[in-house]
Structure formats: structure tokens, C-alpha cells
Amino acid sequence: MSDLLSVAKLAGVSRATAARAFSSPDLVRPATREKIFNAAQQLSFRPNKVAQQLRSQATQMIGVMVPSLDNPVFAEQLQAMEVAARASSYSLLVTTSEYSPSREEEIVEEMLRQRVDGLVLTVADAGNSAVLEKLRLENTPCLLVYNPPGNSGYASIGVDNNAAGADATRHLLTLGHERIGMVAGPLLQSDRAQQRYEGYRHAMRDAGFKPRPVVEMNRHTQADLASLTPELNGPDFLTAVICTNDLLAISLMGELQRAGFSVPGDLSVMGFDGIALGKHLYPSLCTIEQPRAEIGRTAVQTLLAMIRGESCTPAPLPHALRQGESVGIPTFRKSMLGTS
Amino acid sequence: MSDLLSVAKLAGVSRATAARAFSSPDLVRPATREKIFNAAQQLSFRPNKVAQQLRSQATQMIGVMVPSLDNPVFAEQLQAMEVAARASSYSLLVTTSEYSPSREEEIVEEMLRQRVDGLVLTVADAGNSAVLEKLRLENTPCLLVYNPPGNSGYASIGVDNNAAGADATRHLLTLGHERIGMVAGPLLQSDRAQQRYEGYRHAMRDAGFKPRPVVEMNRHTQADLASLTPELNGPDFLTAVICTNDLLAISLMGELQRAGFSVPGDLSVMGFDGIALGKHLYPSLCTIEQPRAEIGRTAVQTLLAMIRGESCTPAPLPHALRQGESVGIPTFRKSMLGTS
DNA sequence: TGAAAGAATGAGATCGATCTCATTTGTTTG
DNA sequence: CAAACAAATGAGATCGATCTCATTCTTTCA
Structure with a gap:
């Protein structure tokens, strides 16, 4: 791979002049510039970003860490981030933590060594995170996404999960x-899920009803009907559930229907996140839509502002209730699993 | 940010020795090593990868380009790639082409400037791609994913789309x-979709039936029922369709059901790709499963082998038919949309 | 004890681009 | 035509780590 020096030699000028021909062409006499460009062409010269990065002490790279790309929420956010970053000539170094705190630490350390200009992270629990503590000592700009702001001291891009949980409940x-x-x-274990639950409790109490304990599934994004069955039985059976994410909701709907229940006839199901696919299902998923693309875009823009040294306190982005066929009016029913 | 030189100074040794303490500790006397590590600790020294990359002429970075992360096929592949890459101390520079050839070119150029050690690309049409032509002149290892091998001259990781299309049809x-x-x-416009169609035609003819022309939707991943309606009508109405990807299949199922059709009662629907979500739907999606994670993993491992200078001709990975409730036995029916 | 072999360390160059500052070349004008 | 100024170019240092080769310091054993 040819370097600037060989271009300069071939063009019969010094490195400095050759460099100028590219970075500030108007400082170079047109004839000289032409010679340099020709030489570059001839040698198929391609500027070496690594050298530029070392010299300029800036990589124009953003380090991104999300829990997993298997969840479309993060993939869709990342898609938007990539577009926004490229629009500003930044690149993304992408990693997945798989929800593991130790991986989180390795990853961030690695990215700091790579001298990324800034970090966009989604951690498991921002209020109690070893990585974030460690990062506090660094001066690399850092931004959270989806994690609730406030309990970490870091700026964060996302919706007001508490309010969103309440909105879902009120719906x-x-x-x-x-x-x-x-x-x-x-x-x-996810701090956002906790906040959504808070919002739910709040809304329930406000309406004069007793909030219930969370029904915990074994996996993050896949429902097991068995865990829910008790709640569908007895005098206090549920008529509606809110899932903390769309994947959970979708698989729950599938399980319910497969077991012979009707959605929303027997149980209304709401999701959370608003992944694109939910709209096209039947029944379509009623959910709280986080503006995933906007979140990604805003995250990049906010981080770039921080990198430029501007101080900024991003406001929560608006969430929206997406109506869907998975939620209906509760009908009077007997216990669905009644063995009596 | 402190550098090795300051560490060396503080420890009272030369840069060379300080560097050795990290890269080959056994070449440094334990006492000296200790001093250096202490100094490093004290200055919170963190090695600068950019400098290492410049010096070693290797970035340990893989450039990845996929059409879009909004499609879980690519996101799931990327997830696996990231894990595999990190396991070998490589990082991923991730970009999305949004199916645009001009973006493809910009992106690849950018990645070459960044001196990535290798490229993993999924292009729109490998047989007819400007980027790939340009890349042929470079000596950066390059690997295709999902694109059919053969019509480009590049090694490719993926399934045999032709056979897969035939398998789906035969099912x-x-x-x-x-x-x-x-x-x-x-x-x-996607070369893989074309191959799948070829396989379909082949299987149909083999069975003595007339292959039909493709029903083209307006969008890549979202079905519009109107385009399909004519085919559901008349004496020759379809009893089953194969969609070229799962998102298309899922949204088609939704549209059908929403319009009052039953799946698979009125129409069996097959997908293609095998995204995770399909399993949890109701009806669950019958599809050809591409081993997305394995594809990602293999892509990374194959590319790393190429980077090491080993020559390798990857074999197609096995696809599998995933049974699903969206496909059933055809029932005798009248034209579903009959206006008569 | 001394010389040879081996271990530990240092000086300096290198990777490729760019910046500063000095120098040269070119242009303008009295 | 020469002086004064502006434009164009070059020499050399720099970013941070690492490699080569030379040098110094320890061992070891005759």
C-alpha cells in the first residue's frame, strides 16, 4: 500500500506539500496539486486513517455497546446510529455485552484502548454498574441509551419508562x-423494566386497584406459559398483562393461542418497545413505542456534541401508545383453566 | 492520557524496556518489571491501540457491511460475528449499506482507509457489483455472507439457496x-432471492407442475395483500406461497388473517431465513432456517484464516426445514374472493 | 580471577500523516 | 529594477508503541 511519501517522491515534492494537496488544496499551486494527484492516482494512494488518528489524537470512532443484537430494539437503534454516525463521518465500533457485567468491563477497556472518541452504552443496571464507576475517572465522553437517567449521573437517551409504564397501564x-x-x-434485572413496573404500580394505585407482583419468566425474551398459568386461574384471574418487552409479549401471545386461549378474548397482551414487526402480526401487538430510530440518532448527535465539548442535558424522548389488536375490552369469563 | 514514555521515565527505564514489560514480560528482570507496572498503575497507563496498529500494520479490526440491521437475519448474524471476533481479540467496524450500491462503495473505501484487516460483506447482487470489482484490485481479504458464491469469484458463507428453495417447494x-x-x-433484486426462485422452479418442474411467475411486493420486508389477491382468485388460485424472507412471510400472514383468511386453512405460508421470532408466533412460521449464528461465526473464522494467509474454500452451510403451523394440508376450497 | 556466554537494557529508527516554522519562490509596486 | 510583501514549499518534529542492533550487566565455569 503506497503512502504519502512515495506519492510525494513521484510528484517531486516534499511530504508536507503532498499532505497539503489533500488537506488544504488551496495552499498548493494548481500545477503542483495536479502532479500530486496524478502521482496518487498512479500509485493508487489511499490515506491511512490509523496514521491520521495517531497524529490528530482523534479516531472519529464511536464505541457502541448493547446487550444483544438478537433483540430488534437494539438492532433498530443501532441501524439509526450507524446512519447518523456516517453522516458525520464517524464510524461505529460495535460490541455486545450479552448482559454480562464482566464483559461490559472488558469491552469498555478495549474501546478506551482503541481511543474511541466517545461511548454509547446500554448497561444492565445503570444505578449499580461497575463499568460506569470506572468510566467516571476517564474523560472519554459517555452516554447511556435506554437506561433511565438519574441513578447513574450519566446523560441518557430514552423515554420516561416510569411514565410509559403508567400510560400502558392506564390504557x-x-x-x-x-x-x-x-x-x-x-x-x-433490567433497570428499565423496574421503572416500567413502578409506573404500573403507580397507575394501578391511582385507579384504586392493587398492583400485583411481577410475573417472572425464565428468559428475557421468551415466555413460558407455565409461570403465568396460576395468574389466569382462580377468582382473581388476570384479564390483561403488560410485558416488559415486545419479544416477551409476542412469544406469550403465541403460547397462549397455541394453548387454546384467545388474544385478546381471554387475555389482553401489551408489549413494550415497539419493534417494527409487532405491527404486522395478527393480532397486531399493542405496545408502548419507543422511538428507536430517533433514540439512536439523538444518541449519536448528543455524543458528538459532547465530543465537541458542548455541554448538553438531553431530555427524555416521547413514547407513544401504539394501538393493537392484542388488547381488547375485558369480557366476563370464568376461570379459563377451571378444573372444577 | 499517559503514554509508555512517561511510564518509562517514572520507572527509570527506557521506552524499550517499558514496552517489553508488557509485550514479553519474561525478557525483563522481575524487579524492573515490578517498577514498570507500578509506574503504569500510578499513571493509569492504558496502551494506545492506534499506535500499535500503525506500528504493527494490523488493526485487528474486521469491517462488516450488511444491508440493514432492521432485518433480524443480519442482526442475528452480526451478534454471532461479534462474539466470535471478540473471542479472537478482533473488533468489528459495522456499517449498513441500505441496499445502495453507492453507499456500498463509500463504505468499503472508508474501511480500506481505516486499514481493517479484512472485510465481511453482504452485497445486493454479488454477480454484478461495482464494489466487488474494485475490491478485486486490493489485497485486503474479503468474504461474502449470504450472497451466493460462484458468480462473483469471492468466497462466500451461506446456504445453498437454490437447494433450499427446492426443499421448501418439495415440502x-x-x-x-x-x-x-x-x-x-x-x-x-437480491441475488439470493433469485436463487431461491430458481430452486422453486426446478422443484416444481420436477414434480410436473408449472412454476408461476414471482409475485412482487412493493417493499422488501412488508407484504401488501393487494399484489397477491389476484393469485388467490380464479380457478388457479394458490394454496401455498413461499416468501423470500421471514419478515415478508410474517407480515403476509398478518395481512391475510386480518382480511379474514385463515393460515394455513386458506393459504399455507412459508418463510425463508429462520429468524428466531418465527418460532414463537401463532401460527408458528414454517420456514427454511439458515444457521444465522453459525454463518456469522464461520464467516469470522474463515476471514481470520484468510488474514493469516491460509487459503480456504468454505463449503455451503446446511439449511434446515423448520416445521411450522403456518403450513398445512391443502383443503378443497372455492375461490376465496369469489364475487360470483 | 578472568573470560566467555547469556541476560537485561538502551539508543535510535520506524509506521504514515500533519503541523510549525523557516526558507524559497513569485508577485506587486514605488 | 529593486524593495517589500505574499505565496508556495521544505525540513524536521510529533503522535505512541515496538523492533533491531548494540551495549552493559550478570552469571558461570575453567
């Missing part, structure tokens, strides 16, 4: 549901 | 379907 309440449950992944 | 034929259609995105 169901408005339709006449009273016995509403919340379905979450294991241990409720 | 339907075995169940008794005869009037089977194929549904694709706009212009059949």
Missing part, C-alpha cells in the same frame, strides 16, 4: 381492565 | 400442494 384501565399483571424477564 | 408438494407461488421483494 388498559380505560378499557375496563382491573386485574392487570406485569410480565418480566428473569429477576427484573 | 409443500409433499403435503399435496400443487399451486404454489413465490412472493418476493421489489424487482427480485
